[in-house]
């Protein structure tokens with residue numbers, strides 16, 4: 383059975399704006415699924431609904447067989463442990479007043495019952511714990527005492543990824559995680575996500591307007607246009623003649 387099932391989800395912000403229109407998708411455990419589409423196609427709306435930040439009336443969402451009902455607080459808390467998010471802007475994730483080591487431990491402090499297997503919490507001090515999390519995302523321990531304002535964009539995004547992964551989520555949702563980074567750093571972050579995904583076998587939902595980023599990382603791709611799923615295919619079918627004209631246009635514009 384699929385880990386995440388979205389069935390016929392429709393989100394209308396107003397009578398004139400249908401951000402998502404009858405969207406369905408199924409994601410199996412360990413898969414990396416890419417959602418690609420231009421600005422305003424409904425990508426972030428989908429991410430918000432999946433995180434329980436945006437209520438929905440039409441459609442069904444189940445995660446590990448349980449229905450996601452954002453109104454129930456206790457269920458939502460349980461769900462939040464398992465579904466983590468990396469946003470485009472790491473500044474919105476990191477508290478500017480907290481040193482990096484405290485920031486990286488925040489999710490584990492919020493969910494003290496979580497004992498991730500990568501960390502031996504009984505025997506390690508809090509700083510050592512923070513250090514192993516930074517190591518996991520390729521950051522040097524000397525950054526522990528710094529504040530977010532003293533890190534580069536790429537370093538801050540690595541800290542956001544470390545935070546998200548500290549809870550060993552079953553599902554990681556990334557919404558344009560590389561969009562505000564320069565091309566070289568984008569590649570490094572994508573490579574990092576790829577390595578971590580291979581190592582941990584977590585499920586990733588990777589949202590981007592950039593079809594190159596999506597095809598680098600994901601083995602299944604879904605194309606959104608004006609809130610409608612216009613195409614979906616496994617990576618190997620990227621150049622299949624049957625691709626939707628909109629997908630073909632995205633591929634052409636990306637000039638692979």
Ligand SMILES: Nc1ncnc2c1ncn2[C@@H]1O[C@H](COP(=O)(O)OP(=O)(O)OP(=O)(O)O)[C@@H](O)[C@H]1O
Nearest residue numbers: 395399401419420421422423424425426427428591
């Ligand atoms: N809170 C809101 N209230 C009203 N309309 C909204 C709201 N949030 C998004 N929208 C509208 O819903 C549509 C989808 O927006 P969404 O943010 O999901 O797109 P997106 O694909 O993430 O775009 P981008 O690539 O620019 O981030 C857009 O038309 C947007 O203007």
Ligand SMILES: [Mg+2]
Nearest residue numbers: 425426427557
């Ligand atoms: Mg968006």
